[in-house]
Amino acid sequence: MLRKTAFRALMNAVAILSFVTVPLLAQGVARQEYSGLDKYPVQGRPESASFVGVRAAEFLEIPVGARGIGMGSSYSAVADDISSIWWNPAGLGFLNKREVMVNVVDYTLDLTYSYAAAAAPLLDGNLVIGGFFGYLDIPEMEITTVNSPNGIGRTFNAYDFQMGGSFAYNLSDRFVAGLSAKYVHQDVFGNIAGNAFAIDAGAIYHTDFLDRELRFAFAMQNLGTNITMRGPNLLYEVGPEDRGGSIPKGYVDYSTDPNALARRADRWVYRQTHTYRLPTVVKLGLSYNLATNEKANWLATGELWRNSTTPISYATGTELNYNFTPFLSAALRMGWLIQTDEYTQGSDQFGYSYLGDDPTWRGISFGGGIKRDFAGKTIDFNYAYRNKGRLTADNFFTVSFGF
Numbered sequence: 001m002l003r004k005t006a007f008r009a010l011m012n013a014v015a016i017l018s019f020v021t022v023p024l025l026a027q028g029v030a031r032q033e034y035s036g037l038d039k040y041p042v043q044g045r046p047e048s049a050s051f052v053g054v055r056a057a058e059f060l061e062i063p064v065g066a067r068g069i070g071m072g073s074s075y076s077a078v079a080d081d082i083s084s085i086w087w088n089p090a091g092l093g094f095l096n097k098r099e100v101m102v103n104v105v106d107y108t109l110d111l112t113y114s115y116a117a118a119a120a121p122l123l124d125g126n127l128v129i130g131g132f133f134g135y136l137d138i139p140e141m142e143i144t145t146v147n148s149p150n151g152i153g154r155t156f157n158a159y160d161f162q163m164g165g166s167f168a169y170n171l172s173d174r175f176v177a178g179l180s181a182k183y184v185h186q187d188v189f190g191n192i193a194g195n196a197f198a199i200d201a202g203a204i205y206h207t208d209f210l211d212r213e214l215r216f217a218f219a220m221q222n223l224g225t226n227i228t229m230r231g232p233n234l235l236y237e238v239g240p241e242d243r244g245g246s247i248p249k250g251y252v253d254y255s256t257d258p259n260a261l262a263r264r265a266d267r268w269v270y271r272q273t274h275t276y277r278l279p280t281v282v283k284l285g286l287s288y289n290l291a292t293n294e295k296a297n298w299l300a301t302g303e304l305w306r307n308s309t310t311p312i313s314y315a316t317g318t319e320l321n322y323n324f325t326p327f328l329s330a331a332l333r334m335g336w337l338i339q340t341d342e343y344t345q346g347s348d349q350f351g352y353s354y355l356g357d358d359p360t361w362r363g364i365s366f367g368g369g370i371k372r373d374f375a376g377k378t379i380d381f382n383y384a385y386r387n388k389g390r391l392t393a394d395n396f397f398t399v400s401f402g403f
Contacts, residue, residue: 055309056227056276057184057196059136059160063087064103064115066382066398070367071317072335074303077204077217077285078319081380082400085117085132085166088202088219088283089178092128092168095121097378101400108391112137119166128168132182136160158188166200177203184224184278192231198224198278212292217285222278234271280308297321305337314338317365327373333384337363362389367396378402 065083068075076088082099084091098120105113114137119130138158142151164182171177180200187193202219287301298320305313317335324330339362367384384396 054276055279056194057160057162057186057222058279059113059134060162060184060198060222061279061281062105062107062113062134062136063396064105064117064134064398065101066103066367066384066396067319067331067333067369069386069394069396070333070335070365070369070382070384071301071319072315072363072365073337074285074287074301074315074317074335076202076219076283076303077215077287078299078301079204079217082117082119082130083398084168084178085119085130085180086115086200088204088217088285089166089180089200090168090176090202090204090217090219092119092130092166092178093170093176093204095119095128096125097121097402099400099402101398103396103398106395106397107136108388108394110139126170128178130166131164132166132180133163134161138188156189158186160184160186174207175203175205177201182224184227186227186229188229189231189233192229192233194227194229194276196225196227196278198222209288212289213287214289215285215287217283217287219283219285220281221283222280224278226275226277228275229273230270234273235268236271238267238269277308282306295323310339310341313340329371330368331371332366332368334366336365339363359389361387363387376403 063069063073064086068087079087079091080094082101100118103115107113115134117132119128121128140155140157143154143156144151162182162184164180166180168176168178182198184196200221204215204217206215283303283305285303290300291298300318303315315337319331319333321331365384365386369382371380380400382398386394
């Protein structure tokens, strides 16, 4: 009993220290100018436009879990299943059984992102631990250059992955906190690679208002080290210098020519690459059950995002869940992630027309799911569609098992 009490006190101390320190670190994230490559000037960037695409490991921003995506990515406060491991690790604290999840994303440009996770409650449900692995498969692409924009007749491929572990701890019957630690790897063009370590952190406070559940949430993702790409394809040979600017054809004896070149072997050096930050985001969320009874529950949620590469984004979503029987339920969802770094007019300030589809409905999403309980086990299938404006839309499929 004494050992259990001491362990609980230690976990409380660690969690409290973490969630006092992490928000302070996040202040630096919130104050960053979203210029992407910080050493470069921002000339030519229209006001309120982003520099998405110049951070490292941007695959970390691909959302996981069709339920949250169907609700417009406004899910940090709602998270209470295995997909919490991506949205807000604190949500793992609501798990009352072991869960595993497989998620497949049909992404833009024929990319495929696969993600798997598992978690299990311990210590009478007060502590939940889990692990995850995500892999982005980038198909073979043709190499292009400034002088050969249509390709040089050669191809390359690439891949990214992340892996790590998570835990959530119920500090009280109202407050739960969680933390994830992960290793991130990027590999492109024949083993030009970079690595980073990062954390996700979050907390959820839940209470009742007018006899219905109300939740407040804080979450932060991808706070970690920078990535610098290295690899054998960046290695090249440098010959010995010469006096006249051309490669010498021979060497002269020092005894007859005091200005003779010294004989020296060629050197191998690495080309230097820029150091890139991770795509960090800080989120504040709120959710409330608008109506609930034995058969149905109607949920609404809202969220504020502060990304390190874009202006502030806003998310809102809703879910209607209906229990057909004690063992079968279904849900419909809809939401909208409003990002303020896109243009909706037909042309820019210089009169150039924008290409691609109309971005007016960018960020809108919808979906649904079916959950079946049998013999103390559950299977949950969810689907979500997300509009990406000028880019092709995404389809998300998630299957999870509880046992």
